[in-house]
Amino acid sequence: MSQTFVKKHPYHIVDQSPWPLLTSIGTLCSTFGGVMYFHSYPNGGFIAALGVSTILFSLYAWCRDIVREGTYQGQHTAAVQNGLRIGMILFIISEVMFFVSFFWAFFHSSLSPTIEIGAVWPPQGIETLNAWDVPFLNTVILLMSGATVTWSHHAMIHGNRTQSILGLIFTIILAVTFTGLQVMEYREASFSIADGIYGSTFYMATGFHGFHVIVGTCMLSVCLVREYLYHFTTTHHFGFEASAWYWHFVDVVWLFLFTTIYWWGGN
The missing domain is CATH 1.20.120.80 (Cytochrome c oxidase, subunit III, four-helix bundle)
Known part of the structure; x- marks a missing residue:
């Protein structure tokens, strides 16, 4: 016997997403890399650039998902x-x-x-x-x-x-x-x-x-x-x-x- 699940509230319970965790990792890398770069440690600039790139990619993907939820899925x-x-x-x-x-x-x-x-x-x-x-x-x-x-x-x-x-x-x-x-x-x-x-x-x-x-x-x-x-x-x-x-x-x-x-x- 099939069951029908009815949404009984107007709120949007978000799906699991990797972007908050990835943004946190990017923030950690950019902070540590920036400190290493300013103190002339090797690879500090590379780590900082990697962190910033991770943040920018995560922001793009995160906002893309939000646009999909609101515009195409009608969850907003x-x-x-x-x-x-x-x-x-x-x-x-x-x-x-x-x-x-x-x-x-x-x-x-x-x-x-x-x-x-x-x-x-x-x-x-x-x-x-x-x-x-x-x-x-x-x-x-x-x-x-x-x-x-x-x-x-x-x-x-x-x-x-x-x-x-x-x-x-x-x-x-x-x-x-x-x-x-x-x-x-x-x-x-x-x-x-x-x-x-x-x-x-x-x-x-x-x-x-x-x-x-x-x-x-x-x-x-x-x-x-x-x-x-x-x-x-x-x-x-x-x-x-x-x-x-x-x-x-x-x-x-x-x-x-x-x-x-x-x-x-x-x-």
């Missing part, structure tokens, strides 16, 4: 999407705390500069960047990208696929332009990350923000491909929604960076 029900939204919100909160540490270090050093740096801020010998040059241009670019990704999101909600694709294309172009200008700014800066507390806090804060811009650009590029392949609908597009949230977070962090580090901290 409303309850599952709600859980994913909560997870993304918690992730962004953790990212906020990550940047708070850099702002904390900056304000701790700038509001009460020690005698070792001349009791002044910026420290003596540091030629700061003009906030109204490339940084202001990058601010305008990021604000425009926030507007274009919002345009794309609203077009997707209303079923206008063409405008959604155009909005994503414009957002990615602006993001790449921002990264290029940031690289140019670093090349022309008169100080480095080794130039005391100012160089350390400046490059750690702006550098990690630049890394987040690159990650956000990759996320939006994937969304562009998925939108082109008809993966998203007017009511089922959390992958794009999460990417848009992340991009708005990047925009807000840059506004704080521009106001505090470039404008206030550079005067």
Whole structure:
């Protein structure tokens, strides 16, 4: 006598997957390899590169499986999407705390500069960047990208696929332009990350923000491909929604960076 198993809940119980374990191994290798490389141990660079490659491959395969579950298998029900939204919100909160540490270090050093740096801020010998040059241009670019990704999101909600694709294309172009200008700014800066507390806090804060811009650009590029392949609908597009949230977070962090580090901290 055959039995019929009926799913009595809307939640998605994930299948067994090798990617969490493989990602952990890649993280371990990249950390150990990086430490070995910086201390001139043999094969340190190879181990670090192997770890990073493992992480990138695991992320690709993991995200591929998630796309299959949500797009082709229909396992991302409303309850599952709600859980994913909560997870993304918690992730962004953790990212906020990550940047708070850099702002904390900056304000701790700038509001009460020690005698070792001349009791002044910026420290003596540091030629700061003009906030109204490339940084202001990058601010305008990021604000425009926030507007274009919002345009794309609203077009997707209303079923206008063409405008959604155009909005994503414009957002990615602006993001790449921002990264290029940031690289140019670093090349022309008169100080480095080794130039005391100012160089350390400046490059750690702006550098990690630049890394987040690159990650956000990759996320939006994937969304562009998925939108082109008809993966998203007017009511089922959390992958794009999460990417848009992340991009708005990047925009807000840059506004704080521009106001505090470039404008206030550079005067």
